[in-house]
Amino acid sequence: MSVELWIALLAGALGTYLIRLLPLLWMQRRLRHSRERAGTESMPAWLGVLGPMMIAAVLGVSLVPRVPDATGWIATLVGLAATLLTWRRTRSLGLPVIVGVATFGVMTLVRPMLG
Amino acid sequence: MSDHDIATSAGPAWLGGVRDSLPLLSGYIPVAVSFGLVATQAGFSSLETLAISGLIYAGASQFVFVGMVASGAPLWLAVAMTLLINLRHVVYAPNLAPWLPPSRWWPWLMHGLTDQVFALAHARLPQLAERQRVGWFCGAALLAWLSWIAGSLLGALAGEWLMAQWPLLGEVMPFALPALFLVLVVPRFTSPRWTLALCVCIAAALAFTLGGLANVGIPLAAALGGLCFFTLRAPRLPGGQR
Incomplete structure (x- = not known):
């Protein structure tokens, strides 16, 4: 495998990892802020619905x-x-x-x- | 193991994660073997196949990456397609975040957040005590990751022989995935509103897949289901439950 291909593989791997990681960091910061400011909605309603929907969608695909x-x-x-x-x-x-x-x-x- | 059992069971938490993720293996290994076979047929060595499975670790996008590289597509386009297919993962971690107690391990463990591990964790983490969650996730995600890598290696080294010897096994074992997802989704059918929205989502995902749009179909079907949920008026019940 050429150096270019290894770089492409690493870019794909790093990008996929960041897609999984960055939303976690964003949400953790949001949760911390909501704990500091009592009464703020910690998790958007749409996100709570989207979780089960993603599982249902993966079921449909499979x-x-x-x-x-x-x-x-x-x-x-x-x-x-x-x-x-x-x-x-x-x-x-x-x-x-x-x-x-x-x-x-x-x-x-x-x-x-x-x- | 019942829901009550998992919340109170003794023993290391990681072992509980390993036990819960065992059904994933019968879905992961045949697909990983297929990937190993396809990758070697496309000209990748066993080591390279191993690197793709271990580092990218996202089933469908790996097939696309290998296929595009083998067909001589520009490498930037292969990377862009890989990331586009995996973009659906952005909603997974925020959905789990409320159940993740502070730990320096979480950023590293996010590498193991696949569709299946997310579905499993989304159902199981709320039932576990906070102190058990890192260990549970570690056990579940590591077993899934290692099985994917081992399956890919097996496919690269002996995929052709395996498929010839047990063609039926490759057809039957992946049924573990829809069976597992069904078990994870069914407890969500708690009201007519949820039932209708989830059914719309499942039917839409099925239709997208039959139309050859499986990967784009997952976020689209989820969005349709969500739209249906928020469009439907929740009936006002005496107890306030929706």
Whole structure:
């Protein structure tokens, strides 16, 4: 890899790091100021809504199956249903994911028979 | 582990973070293996692939960076595209900031703030005692980062062989990500207002992805969901809950 390419890689890495870091420093300063001046809104309302929305958006993006045919979608829906049902019973993080992946795996295995 | 358990569990906090981030691995490793394979096929060495994964550490943008460099695009454009794709990360740290107790470690740990780690931390940090949060985040973020690096290296060294041996595994394991995100989002469906806004957001993100706009789709869908939330009038309930 040439020196120019290494510089490009480091620029991409540093830029990505700053995108993650600088908003933290900004928000921490804002929080400090709001603590000093009691009554000031510490976190903008839109930011509190945007957090859960970003997670929902990442969920939406990740829903598209690798093989986006009818059986791929069915496997995704059944896997999600299994995840949801397990979450309703356990209210935990790990087990619903394991059950979801296992169900999706079984559906993927039987897909040739369905298709 | 239930919500109650995580708030009161004994043992090192970093171990709790490691345990909570385990589901991420089944999503990270297959994608990282794919990246390692794509990078070596594009002419990058194993060391260079490792450097890209360890330093940039942002899945989609790494594929774009490698693809653009391999196609002979100007390097400044490859960097600009990398940063543009990663720009959505700007809202992550401010959302976590209210739950981050003072520590000199946070600036360094922000390198590990990916989409998935943010989603996990956003759900878990409020449930933890303040003294546990740095350790928890450290465990979760480090495991995710190391698994991404290890997966990339594996892909660079043996990706072709792995894909040939277990093609189904690469198809099934990434389902851990939507399953995990679902578990993280579901507790937010607390009112009709939130439910509608979140559904709009999920549907919009899905539509953007199907239209080939996955990366731009994340902030756009989130903005649409937010717009929907603020446009909807919250019903006035006796208890004042919205």
